[in-house]
Amino acid sequence: MSRLQSSTFFSKLIHLNANTKNVIRKWKCDSYSSLLGEKFIGTYNKDSSRPHRLLPIFKELPTENLVPPVIPEQKWTPNSIRLGVLARKKGMTALWDEWGVRIPVTVFQLENCQVTQVVSHGPNARRKNIVDIQIGCTDRRRPERYMTRALIGHFRKVGLAPKKYVELFHVTPDAALPVELKAAHFVPGQFVDVQGTTQVYRRHMVLRSPTVPLVQRVKERFDPGKVFKGKKMAGRMGGKKHTSHNLRVIKIDNALNCLYIKGAVAGYAGEIVRIKDAIRKHGTLAFPKDALPPPFPTIHPKVLESMPRELGAKTGGTDPFLIKES
Template sequence: MASLLSSVRAGLRTGLPVECRSFVTSATQPATWTHKSLRTGVIARKKGMTAMWDEWGVRIPVTVLQLEQCQVVQVLNEETHGYTALQIGSTDRTPKNVTMPMLGHFAKAGVEPKRKLVEFEVTPDAVLPVGTELVASHFVPGQFVDCSAPTMGKGFQGAMKRHGFGGQPATHGTSLTHRSLGSTGQRKDPGKVFKGKKMAGRMGGEQATVQSLKVMKIDNDLNLIYVKGAVPGVDDQFVKVRDAIKKRGDKIAPADVLPLPFPTIQPEAVKAMPRELVAKTGGSDPYVMQE
């Protein structure tokens, strides 16, 4: 077991395995973004909320998402898996806390063990080589993204908090049942409570997606993505971020930033960029009365 563990750890340091090199050579050919192209998403960590002010002084609430060692771990192709997707990993993990099968999986890809793995379905022209690192500039300011994460867990809650019921009357003889959900069934017929009835139970902790959030700012030095509005989950939660599914074609981003970086941003381009990229709001001053 010790020799196997040492060989796996040695594989993590040697880089990309031999069986992947031929794929990398073919996958690095230049590709062109089209309206039908489906890029990969990224795994970010929610760092909390703050606010921005646009050029007119309007306050915009934003959620800060940070990318940590986000890399391509595996390529799933149509021939072997029936669909085309990329397995993305995020946040390096100590090898001693990883199981042997997963150590072998990461060693085959030539990347450090990751805390979180997520598959993103892509089109064949958006496939990236194994080991490619994804950074915040994979997205552009002004474009729209979808953010998915488990919601905050609330534990066991009553029907009023869980489903928004109005409760029982506050007067006219109501005693100790003000927050009760009331009747749950009928009389002798059917004589049961139907499945799916809204009742007290476990609340939160379910996968949720907030669609079409606007990217307000990109920080290239800290790998931060500022998105307008709220994102599901608690702070430090892993969040899946990808191009908005309902904003296809030219609607996904302003015309001056299209086409999107495809299949992802090049490292040389990131080095030439300024640290912060801020989305333009445009329009007229909202504080000036129009005649």
């Protein structure tokens, strides 16, 4: 094959590959247009050379339900199980009460925490009085690249922007609601359970074992002939779910949608955690007496508009620095 023939052959091959890529690009764009509906077809160029850059088509997706949310009027009972939320851990800080006592708190922020699905069980279900509610938070950037069509359609069905994190909560049927959750869903002074992921750190806080030929047996031959429980050996530690129970809500910031919870919580700053009412303090024990009944099934938007920006729990009481006479 001469140089002229070879150059012509490769030029035809390159042209064929380019046509094939254009067909694939057009198919991708058509598939997304059929998924999103007719109102989104004209918002991007089908002949674009970079079909994955379809972010403008998702800017018109609503961030709330297409149907105006209606909060059902329900009466709270001590046996009611309220819905929890997903929040991002921002870090730790400190607050001071009226006597100057330092209170270490962890700050959590709610990022577009919305209900994405409500699953009710049939009459033959094992738990008939429990409803599963799916919660999503943190809108996903460039969902057409990082999410499947089925998952995008799942959020489009309820008229919400695609979410990055999704979790399931179990509540009673009277606590089911199809609205967005705010920080005012909780009451200052109440007790909550926070579930996070423990950090991965060095096991037993020691260095690794020496390399060969210094490694020896640990079972000591015939006597005792076994490894005792609790022996410090190599293994994985951390990276597991851990729930901190009975943590008190010290302050709520309605403007920033933040919760200030007393104490430390497992996980790095920036991770997503689950927050719900304390399960070990049943009924009225989880809430202060002046806050009963709590917002049920959640805080009403009209009530939220009239609330101040910050709400704090009652702290202080008797002077802790007062010397008691014996």
